[in-house]
Each structure stands twice: as structure tokens, then as C-alpha cells.
Amino acid sequence: MIEARIEEALTxxxxxxxxxxxxxxxxxxxxMTISWTMAIxxxxxxxxxxxxxxxxxxxxxxxxxxxxxxxPASMAETVVDIGMVSGEDTxxxxxxxxxxxxxxxxxxxxxxxxxxxxxxxxxxxVEPYGFVVMKVKRVxxxxxxxxxxxxxxxxxxxxxxxxxxxxxxxxxxxKLPPGI
Amino acid sequence: MIEARIEEALTxxxxxxxxxxxxxxxxxxxxMTISWTMAIxxxxxxxxxxxxxxxxxxxxxxxxxxxxxxxPASMAETVVDIGMVSGEDTxxxxxxxxxxxxxxxxxxxxxxxxxxxxxxxxxxxVEPYGFVVMKVKRVxxxxxxxxxxxxxxxxxxxxxxxxxxxxxxxxxxxKLPPGI
Numbered sequence: 001m002i003e004a005r006i007e008e009a010l011t012x013x014x015x016x017x018x019x020x021x022x023x024x025x026x027x028x029x030x031x032m033t034i035s036w037t038m039a040i041x042x043x044x045x046x047x048x049x050x051x052x053x054x055x056x057x058x059x060x061x062x063x064x065x066x067x068x069x070x071x072p073a074s075m076a077e078t079v080v081d082i083g084m085v086s087g088e089d090t091x092x093x094x095x096x097x098x099x100x101x102x103x104x105x106x107x108x109x110x111x112x113x114x115x116x117x118x119x120x121x122x123x124x125x126v127e128p129y130g131f132v133v134m135k136v137k138r139v140x141x142x143x144x145x146x147x148x149x150x151x152x153x154x155x156x157x158x159x160x161x162x163x164x165x166x167x168x169x170x171x172x173x174x175k176l177p178p179g180i
Numbered sequence: 181m182i183e184a185r186i187e188e189a190l191t192x193x194x195x196x197x198x199x200x201x202x203x204x205x206x207x208x209x210x211x212m213t214i215s216w217t218m219a220i221x222x223x224x225x226x227x228x229x230x231x232x233x234x235x236x237x238x239x240x241x242x243x244x245x246x247x248x249x250x251x252p253a254s255m256a257e258t259v260v261d262i263g264m265v266s267g268e269d270t271x272x273x274x275x276x277x278x279x280x281x282x283x284x285x286x287x288x289x290x291x292x293x294x295x296x297x298x299x300x301x302x303x304x305x306v307e308p309y310g311f312v313v314m315k316v317k318r319v320x321x322x323x324x325x326x327x328x329x330x331x332x333x334x335x336x337x338x339x340x341x342x343x344x345x346x347x348x349x350x351x352x353x354x355k356l357p358p359g360i
Contacts, residue, residue: 014215014335016196035194038218039335040229040309047229047309049220073344080348084355126306129220129227129313149343152332155194155219156360157352163329163343164253168260172337175264180336 001101001110001117001140006044007179009136012070012116013039013046017150018079018159021048022067022100022117023087024108025059029100031092031111032056033083035153037068042177044136046120051130055088060132064122065106068134069114073161074147080159105137115148116141181281181290181297181320186224187359189316192250192296193226194219197330198259198339201228202247202280202297203267204288205239209280211272211291212236213263215333217248222357224316226300231310235268240312244302245286248314249294253341254327260339285317295328296321 013019022031036049046068050057060066071079078096085092093100093109100109103119110117120134149162169176193199202211216229226248230237240246251259258276265272273280273289280289283299290297300314329342349356 010335015332015340016215035196036218036220038216038227038229040216040311047218047311049218049227073346076346076348077351080351084352126309126311129306129311131220131227131306131309131311133309151346152195152342155190155357157347157349157356159346159348160195160342161344161346162332162340164341166253166256166331166339166341167337168256168339169337171257171260172264176337177335 001112001142004139004141005179006136006139008139009044009118010039010042012118013037015150016152017070018153020069020071020079020082020111020114021056022069022108022111023056023059025062029093029109030056030059030087031082031098033079045133046136047131047133049130050132055086060122061125065108066120067103067106067108067110067117068120069111069117070150071114072145072147073149073151075113076151076159079151110140112142114142115145181292181322184319184321185359186316186319188319189224189298190219190222192298193217195330196332197250198333200249200251200259200262200291200294201236202249202288202291203236203239205242209273209289210236210239210267211262211278213259225313226316227311227313229310230312235266240302241305245288246300247283247286247288247290247297248300249291249297250330251294252325252327253329253331255293256331256339259331290320292322294322295325
């Protein structure tokens with residue numbers, strides 16, 4: 001994967017993708033499927049919602065870091081299957097043939113099969129909601145993946161891939177954050 | 181618009197749509213464009229991020245309610261334009277030809293031109309993040325709109341409409357919330 005500008009972080013979360021969140025704890029890599037994410041400012045902060053029912057959440061609570069990855073739509077079945085098993089009893093990187101690459105600022109790995117990976121430092125966990133507030137430290141993209149569409153979960157077991165694109169950059173010029 | 185089951189609320193927010201959030205304050209309707217939303221549980225709670233820079237946020241702070249609407253992709257230009265002006269000096273319902281319909285549980289209006297509108301009661305505002313935590317009270321859908329695609333903001337002035345659909349209901353059966 002190649003490093004991208006930090007300003008790009010927002011553009012991977014704002015569309016509302018299904019994400020794969022990678023963690024490392026007790027010497028083992030793990031990954032979970034999370035749709036409940038949100039951009040929260042123009043300064044690289046993002047949030048996701050989780051709780052103790054997620055095995056990965058314990059790792060995040062313990063070492064305050066993770067990598068948020070954006071899988072292409074072509075990975076849809078794997079993304080669903082990752083969400084159906086727990087890292088407590090499954091080596092998900094092995095089971096699903098994922099490639100863990102070293103990150104620069106965190107011990108959790110990048111997932112090479114994803115379009116982008118955001119190295120994140122956890123700044124706050126807001127209870128009772130389980131809001132994990134994170135600052136993106138580095139952005140990595142894999143530009144060798146042919147399918148550039150991201151995946152959106154409907155929440156009822158169905159998903160959509162990105163379709164028609166609209167370009168309103170001119171129309172929105174006055175409100176676009178710098179560097180985007 | 182016709183009323184839908186409350187369990188449907190999740191399925192309108194989880195995909196990560198651009199939303200129009202309607203408010204009513206001081207006897208005037210207003211609406212803002214918000215992409216920073218997130219589902220947070222299976223019990224009808226959702227959240228969006230805002231702050232005092234949004235005129236609508238002051239209305240939400242004051243009367244603790246709003247209506248979160250999901251526009252179809254065919255409304256893309258209007259959605260962008262709504263985000264470029266402020267309700268402080270603009271009657272957005274008038275300017276953009278939106279139809280305000282009465283809601284059942286809040287004073288803020290439904291927006292008839294949207295695919296769905298969620299009546300929301302604000303339960304908490306989490307500072308310093310501006311997380312507006314809401315409980316959905318009623319779900320309304322407009323099934324007469326031909327374009328059923330929702331719109332996703334990339335954050336750089338470009339947007340995507342829903343494209344290819346994947347159905348993994350069988351694959352995810354064990355994890356789907358009841359009633360979905």
C-alpha cells in the first residue's frame with residue numbers, strides 16, 4: 001500500500017462505508033466488520049460505535065489503537081463472513097486469507113486487500129454509548145485493486161455498492177475543506 | 181407519506197446516506213444537509229454530529245427534536261444547494277420548493293420529497309463533540325418517488341448513488357436484529 005495525504009481520511013469515512021477494523025492484542029491480529037462509523041470534523045477525527053459484545057473492542061480498550069480499512073465491493077462476501085465469527089476463537093486473517101501489513105504508528109496491521117487503511121489512535125471512549133473517538137494518524141491506499149466501489153450496509157442483510165457518481169466540486173467550492 | 185415500522189429506522193441510517201434534517205423553531209421551518217450520521221444500536225437510536233456553526237443546531241438545542249430525512253439521488257443538486265445557504269437568512273423550504281408535512285410527535289416537519297423521514301427526539305448532546313443522540317419515534321416513507329437510490333457524500337464535493345445490490349440475508353440470518 002502507498003501512503004496518501006492525511007486530508008484524504010475524511011473521504012473514506014464520510015460516504016458511510018462498511019469497514020474492517022483491525023486490531024492487535026496479546027500477540028494476535030484480529031479484524032471485525034463495522035458499519036457504524038462517522039466523520040466528526042475536518043481535522044482527521046472519526047468515530048465508530050461498539051461495545052463489550054465485540055471481542056475486538058476489548059483490544060481497543062486495552063491498547064487504544066486500531067486500523068480502519070475500507071474493503072472494495074468485490075470483497076462483500078468476505079466482509080459479511082468476517083462479521084459472523086469472533087476473534088475469540090477464530091484467526092480471521094488466516095481463515096479469510098487476509099494479508100496483514102505493518103502499520104507505521106500502531107501495532108495493529110493494515111489489511112492489504114482493502115482500498116484504504118487508516119491508522120487510528122483512540123482519543124476517547126464515550127460511555128454509555130460505546131463511541132470510540134479516534135484521530136487518524138496515517139492514510140494508506142491500495143491502488144492496484146480493480147474494483148474501486150465501496151460497500152454500504154442497509155442493516156437488513158442487504159448491501160449496495162457505489163453506483164453513479166456526481167461531481168459538485170464547483171457548486172460546493174466555498175464549503176470544501178482545505179486540501180480536499 | 182405513509183407510516184412504516186419503527187424497525188425500519190436503522191435501515192435508512194446504516195447505509196451512510198446524505199440526510200436532510202428538518203427543524204422548527206420560532207415559528208419557522210428549516211432544513212440542513214448532514215452527512216455525519218451513524219446508527220448506534222438496534223433500538224432506534226441514531227446520532228449525528230453538528231455544532232454551533234449550524235443555525236439548525238441552535239433549534240435542536242432549544243427544543244430537542246428534529247426530523248431526519250433521506251433524499252433520493254435525483255435530489256442531489258438540491259441537497260448540495262441546501263447545504264450552501266443558512267436558515268438564518270433563507271427560507272429553505274420556500275427557496276428549494278420543499279413540501280413540509282406535519283409530523284406526529286414533533287413540531288419539525290416531514291419533507292415530502294424524501295424517500296423516508298424519521299421523527300426524532302433528542303435524548304442527549306455529547307460535548308465537546310456535538311454528538312446529537314436521538315431516539316427515532318416514527319418512520320414515514322414516500323413510496324411514490326421513482327428513484328429509490330440514496331446518495332452518499334465523499335466529502336470532496338463528489339457523491340455516489342446506490343448501485344449494485346447484494347442480498348446476504350440468508351448468510352447473515354443468525355445476526356439480523358428481530359423484525360428486520
